[in-house]
Amino acid sequence: MIELVSAERCVACDRCIRVCPTDVFERGADGVPVIARQDDCQTCFQCEANCPADALFVAPYTHPQPQDPAVRDERRLADAGLLGSYRAQIGWGRGRTPGALRAIGPALGPAAQATPITS
Amino acid sequence: MxxxxxxxxxxxxxxxxxxxxxxxxxxxxxxxxxxxxxxxxxxxxxxxxxxxxxxxxxxxxxxxxxxxxxxxxxxxxxxxxxxxxxxxxxxxxxxxxxxxxxxxxxxxxxxxxxxxxxxxxxxxxxxxxxxxxxxxxxxxxxxxxxxxxxxxxxxxxxxxxxxxxxxxxxxxxxxxxxxxxxxxxxxxxxxxxxxxxxxxxxxxxxxxxxxxxxxxxxNAYGIAPEHTSVTKTAFYSYASFSTGDGAALEGAASQGGRSVIARSLLAGEKVYCRLDRADEAARRAMRLAQPNFFLTFDRLGIDPFTDRFAVTLLAEGxxxxxxxxxxxxxxxxxxxxxxxxxxxxxxxxxxxxxxxxxxxxxxxxxxxxxxxxxxxxxxxxxxxxxxxxxxxxxxAGRAGLRPTAAPGGRPGGDAREIVAAVQRQVLPYDKNYLRHGDGLTGALSVLDDTWARLRAGLRATGTDAVRARQAAALTANARWMYRSALARTESRGMARRLDHPGQDPAQHHRIASGGLDEVWTRPLARTATEAAA
Missing domain, CATH: 3.50.50.60 (FAD/NAD(P)-binding domain)
Structure with missing residues (x-):
């Protein structure tokens, strides 16, 4: 779930408000988006992928983590290379190569030879 | 307004x-x-x-x-x-x-x-x-x-x-x-x-x-690491599944062995997984093909190829x-x-x-x-x-927008409560994944009551109407789903019934459904080009 909107990094472009498919954000008084409906977050990571400032962090859990400050610790997340990591992997952003160009998947697994892969 | x-x-x-x-x-x-x-x-x-x-x-x-x-x-x-x-x-x-x-x-x-x-x-x-x-x-x-x-x-x-x-x-x-x-x-x-x-x-x-x-x-259920969202079942063809004490979970597999996983989870046992059947080339290829598959693992600090991690099954309806x-x-x-x-x-x-x-x-x-x-x-x-x-x-909208009961009558509940009531009937593995006529009948009767209640009393306006209509849609879909599952007294395709494990040649047809206050099903005649094989 979305856990962090970094006020320091945010450029107030409103993209996350616009692109979130479940309408989780609202514009805050200072222009920085606020997480208004966290329960509606479906942990799809698309706000992160679309954030030009790498200001967002979506924790992998499908429930809020109020007791775990680590998922909102900007410094820690940045040091671990997690802020903006999805955007980098799919190759979005100036000067990057689209990840789709390199997306050559594996021949699917030992079990795949017995039954077709269906999902 | x-x-x-x-x-x-x-x-x-x-x-x-x-x-x-x-x-x-x-x-x-x-x-x-x-x-x-x-x-x-x-x-x-x-x-x-x-x-x-x-x-x-x-x-x-x-x-x-x-x-x-x-x-x-x-x-x-x-x-x-x-x-x-x-x-x-x-x-x-x-x-x-x-x-x-x-x-x-x-x-x-x-x-x-x-x-x-x-x-x-x-x-x-x-x-x-x-x-x-x-x-x-x-x-x-x-x-x-x-x-x-x-x-x-x-x-x-x-x-x-x-x-x-x-x-x-x-x-x-x-x-x-x-x-x-x-x-x-x-x-x-x-x-x-x-x-x-x-x-x-x-x-x-x-x-x-x-x-x-x-x-x-x-009744599709996808595999995901426990408490997370990324259901990419295809990559679990590389998985070995195990129990809490590290022993191999007999018969568990992403294809043809998911019911074993469901049964263990139902029994309150954790199921663990490791994608240890992928070689080095496959590992690299997986990361390039589906970077989002690894988001969860990278953020949890798990190496899915070498670490054991607990998995769950999420309903994909x-x-x-x-x-x-x-x-x-x-x-x-x-x-x-x-x-x-x-x-x-x-x-x-x-x-x-x-x-x-x-x-x-x-x-x-x-x-x-x-x-x-x-x-x-x-x-x-x-x-x-x-x-x-x-x-x-x-x-044309009815349930959630234009209730049938007179104002002040039995309240229809709120959308959130209705969603939770429907989820209790459609998410559990023992009701929807491992289907049995008795369980289907019981769940359907609860869902029919839920529908009757919301149809009579739920009324939302403005943007609240969106949630009310979602609640109505979930309820309606669940009822068509279970009514159709009960109509197919055999196991065919993914619609398997514990009480009817075999395929019945007399039911080699599709099942249409519909209706809202009264839900119906009927067999559809096969077209000339439906697989004759």
Whole structure:
């Protein structure tokens, strides 16, 4: 779930408000988006992928983590290379190569030879 | 209440995923003036955008096509239709080649120097589909959930109404024809990207008298690391499954062994997994092919190839099932004039029969049915002529909008409580995955009561109407699903029954369903081209 909107990094472009498919954000008084409906977050990571400032962090859990400050610790997340990591992997952003160009998947697994892969 | 914003269009497309965007694009290319209204944001909404998918793209080599069609006929319980499979293979080939040749998608180049056109990364695909739709002149209304269809005096569908939820006011679209491309129904399970897929289209279609088909094929569950969202079951073909003490979990597998996982989880035991059957090359390839699969692991500090991690099964309902709105013609018309269906909102039995359409088949179906529905709707609107927008419109929405009980009567509950009540009947593995007639009957009776209660008393206005209608849609989908599952007293495709484990030759047919206050099912006569094998 979305856990962090970094006020320091945010450029107030409103993209996350616009692109979130479940309408989780609202514009805050200072222009920085606020997480208004966290329960509606479906942990799809698309706000992160679309954030030009790498200001967002979506924790992998499908429930809020109020007791775990680590998922909102900007410094820690940045040091671990997690802020903006999805955007980098799919190759979005100036000067990057689209990840789709390199997306050559594996021949699917030992079990795949017995039954077709269906999902 | 804020003023209603009105639009007029030849074709209204409801939805914003692959089927919706192909429908909008091809309706526009057929000369129609098109409005696309999406509940979320066209480009990120739906199960494709959040993930990535294989595509049923097969070279038009007769032997390859034959093998592609034959490979899943038995799995699907011989309910697919060869003629439709061939049509979808042809149309998918055209659409994927168009993506490549118009440089609308950056396909990778394989070792033989040829582009690999058998897969799509969701975010890239849908970002670019949005651009193509806009360039075709389609008016996109984001964050504009439709809440009901509008009908003309003759019963044909002539538009829709809804809420522009970020702007905070209602809207209405007068249209010559409407395409429902709202996705399947995964019951708000939070399986990756599916929470926009609440089966709204099926509810709206049923309210104007359209039929559903294959709703018993709705018990798909995807594997995900515990407490997370990323259901990418294909990669679990590399998995070894184990119990808490590290012993191998006998019989557990991503394909053909998922029920073992479900039984362990039901018994309160944790199931662990390690993708230790992937070699170094496969590991690298997996990361390049589906970076989102690794988001969860990277953020949890887990190396899925060497560490054991606990897994869960998340309901994917009809998103990875095959049931949906019944198709009544090659142009993806429904049985109601002016109404078309595409993608996961429609049944995928035409090409999958009764076995999960998840992944490549659903992706092929979305783009093919989208193209056909868009063109069909454009042709229908053109034939109506300019009088189309002068028709007197009547709202078709019922449950959640216009309760039957007198004001002050028994309260209908709130939307959130109804969703939770439905989820208690459709998410548990012992009710929906490991189906038994007794469990289905009990769950259906609770769901029927839930429907009666919300139909009588639930009334929401403004943007609250969106949640009320989602709650109604989940309830309706659940009831068609279990009524259909009870009607099939055998095991066929993914619709397996513990109390009827065998396949019954006398039930070699599809099952239609529909109705709201009274839910019905009936067997459908087989067409000449449904798999004879």
């Amino acid at each position: 804020s003023a209603q914003q009105e639009f007029a269009a030849d074709v209204l497309v409801v939805g914003g995923g692959p089927a919706a965007t192909w429908a909008a694009l091809d309706a526009a290319r057929a000369g129609a003036d098109v409005v696309l209204a999406d509940k979320g944001y066209c480009g990120t909404s739906g199960s494709t955008a959040a993930g990535g998918t294989g595509v049923w793209y097969v070279d038009p080599e007769p032997a390859l096509r034959e093998a592609a069609m034959a490979s899943r006929e038995a799995l699907g319980g011989h309910l697919a239709d060869r003629r439709w499979m061939a049509r979808v293979l042809d149309q998918t080939y055209v659409n994927m080649n168009e993506l490549a040749e118009s440089r609308s998608y950056p396909f990778p180049t394989g070792p033989d120097g040829r582009q690999l056109r058998t897969g799509l990364q969701g975010p890239e695909y849908m970002r670019r589909m949005r651009i193509r739709v806009r360039r075709a002149g389609v008016r996109i209304l984001d964050h504009s959930p439709v809440t009901e269809l509008l009908t003309a005096a003759d019963g044909s569908v002539a538009g829709a109404a809804g809420q522009r939820r970020q702007a905070g006011h209602p809207f209405l679209v007068r249209a010559g024809a409407v395409v429902l491309a709202t996705g399947g129904c995964a019951f708000l399970s939070k399986a990756l990207g599916t929470n926009t897929n609440t089966g709204d289209g099926a509810l709206y279609a049923a309210e104007v008298g359209a039929e559903l088909s294959g709703m018993e094929f709705s 009809t998103v990875r099932g095959t049931g949906g709105i019944r198709i009544a013609g090659d142009d993806c018309r429904t049985t109601v004039p002016g109404l078309y269906a595409a993608g996961d909102a429609a049944t995928r039995e035409e090409i999958c029969g009764g076995f999960t359409g998840g992944g490549s088949h659903n992706a092929a179906w979305a783009m093919s049915s989208g193209t056909w529905a868009g063109r069909g709707a454009a042709g229908y609107a053109r034939a109506l002529g300019p009088g189309a927008h002068r028709r007197v419109l009547a709202p």
